[in-house]
Amino acid sequence: MIHVTDELELYSLGALAPGDAARVTAHLSECPACREQARAIDEVVQELPETLPGREAPGRLRDRILASARAELATVRAPRRDMAWTARLLRPALVLAAGLWLAVGAAALVNENLSLSNELKVVASDRATYESIVEGIRQGGRWWYMAGKDGWTGSGGTLIAPRAEGRPPFVVFHDLRPLPRGQLYTVWLVSSDNTWVRGATFRPDGKDVQAVDVTAAIAGFDSCAVTIEDSAWGRRAGPVVMESRIVPPAP
Amino acid sequence: MPNTSDQPDDVLIVALAERDLGALATLYDRYGRLAYALAYRILGEGQAAEDVVHDAYISAWRGAASYRRERGNVRGWLMSIVHHRAVDVLRRKTTFRPAPLEAAAERAADDDTAEAAERNVEHQTVRAALEGLPQAQRRTIELAYFGGYTHVELAELMGVPLGTVKGRMRIGLQKLRRALEVQGTYRERSR
Structure with a gap:
């Protein structure tokens, strides 16, 4: 092994040509003796910035750095949204499987420098969510599909009332559009005499598939719909963006 | 957060x-x-x-x-x-290629705030240690670290052999280390 002791000052000061610097880096990775010498030299070199006159960084730089980091986090956490057409066509269970695949796939494709442990946390969280949805579907029961209309064409949701006792009804949405601040999606249960009862109020979470629990019992209602409201309370006031078209017979 | x-x-x-x-x-x-x-x-x-x-x-x-x-x-x-x-x-x-350190310091002076001046006082010992080096060693270190020159370029620029450039860096950094140790300012700067 040829040591690089003679080049460590040059290396630490950044005065080696790139090829030579790479050679020293490679040597340091396998030579503890040279690495210890390099560390001692680095300690001195790292004091050199302290000799500089103070200079105020632009105020926007901090915001810029944090915005970039925040955007990276969002990229890691949000599954890709390029499967909208399949989501419209496939049955909900397959949509859920696609969502799970997307979550795993997105995590596998993220920048290699990102922390693996955090990728796994995100995937594990998404997988737990999807598994819970799939489990609800597996129990069987009644389904109402709500198709998006007007500007929400392509979006949709399936209201599922599981057969198992104790399991509350829930809606599995796909391809939900983002909403302006202050606006809410609201799920309504509609009876044959056109009475509208609020079943859930929520904001989209940006994922391809989103499950929302319905807080009202569905017995006695014939259809369902989704509106956009400004408030989590009160009577329906906003436009209908999804509605069920077919009422399947009770099993 | x-x-x-x-x-x-x-x-x-x-x-x-x-x-x-x-x-x-x-x-x-x-x-x-x-x-x-x-x-x-x-x-x-x-x-x-x-x-x-x-x-x-x-x-x-x-x-x-x-x-x-x-x-x-x-x-x-x-x-x-x-x-x-x-x-x-x-x-x-x-x-x-950037200007020498002295010129950079003058340019920065107009932008300095009171906080910056205070910080400069805190770190003046490091600067004093660097300025305490013989000029040839100090300039070699500055031009390499702040100027981005390779040792080959420095040898040409300063008209000295490669070995001289290496020697100035080595001896200069050794002196700098000793000076910082003597002044008691050679320490962990990270919190």
């Missing part, structure tokens, strides 16, 4: 590896000014310096898990990233 402003660097770097934006903000508040001063000194231009500091912090954000305490403190690690990136940018600009 949780308040991390009082956390030591070693805690912050762990939080950074766990994608904690508060840790990133605190490390910027702590060392962003020094990072910008270093990038500006090397590049001599504000926008380029800003870009380098941005890229360096994002690189640290992505690579915090690779940080090893035994290879140096967090401040040194961050400054090393900034330095490498700034020199890399500088070397791609074939026509520009």
Whole structure:
């Protein structure tokens, strides 16, 4: 092994040509003796910035750095949204499987420098969510599909009332559009005499598939719909963006 | 974001590896000014310096898990990233070389704030140690570290053999180390 002791000052000061610097880096990775010498030299070199006159960084730089980091986090956490057409066509269970695949796939494709442990946390969280949805579907029961209309064409949701006792009804949405601040999606249960009862109020979470629990019992209602409201309370006031078209017979 | 402003660097770097934006903000508040001063000194231009500091912090954000305490403190690690990136940018600009340190100091003086002046007082011992070196050693170290010159370029620029350049760097850094130790300022700067 040829040591690089003679080049460590040059290396630490950044005065080696790139090829030579790479050679020293490679040597340091396998030579503890040279690495210890390099560390001692680095300690001195790292004091050199302290000799500089103070200079105020632009105020926007901090915001810029944090915005970039925040955007990276969002990229890691949000599954890709390029499967909208399949989501419209496939049955909900397959949509859920696609969502799970997307979550795993997105995590596998993220920048290699990102922390693996955090990728796994995100995937594990998404997988737990999807598994819970799939489990609800597996129990069987009644389904109402709500198709998006007007500007929400392509979006949709399936209201599922599981057969198992104790399991509350829930809606599995796909391809939900983002909403302006202050606006809410609201799920309504509609009876044959056109009475509208609020079943859930929520904001989209940006994922391809989103499950929302319905807080009202569905017995006695014939259809369902989704509106956009400004408030989590009160009577329906906003436009209908999804509605069920077919009422399947009770099993 | 949780308040991390009082956390030591070693805690912050762990939080950074766990994608904690508060840790990133605190490390910027702590060392962003020094990072910008270093990038500006090397590049001599504000926008380029800003870009380098941005890229360096994002690189640290992505690579915090690779940080090893035994290879140096967090401040040194961050400054090393900034330095490498700034020199890399500088070397791609074939026509520009920064002014000597003295000129850079004069240019910066107009922008200095009271806080900057205070910080300069805090770190004047490091500067005094560098200025205490023989001129040839000091200039060799400055031109390499702040000017981005390779030792081959320095030998040509200064009209001396390669061995002389290496010798000036080695002896200069050894003296600098001793001076900092004697002054009692050679210490862990990371919190």
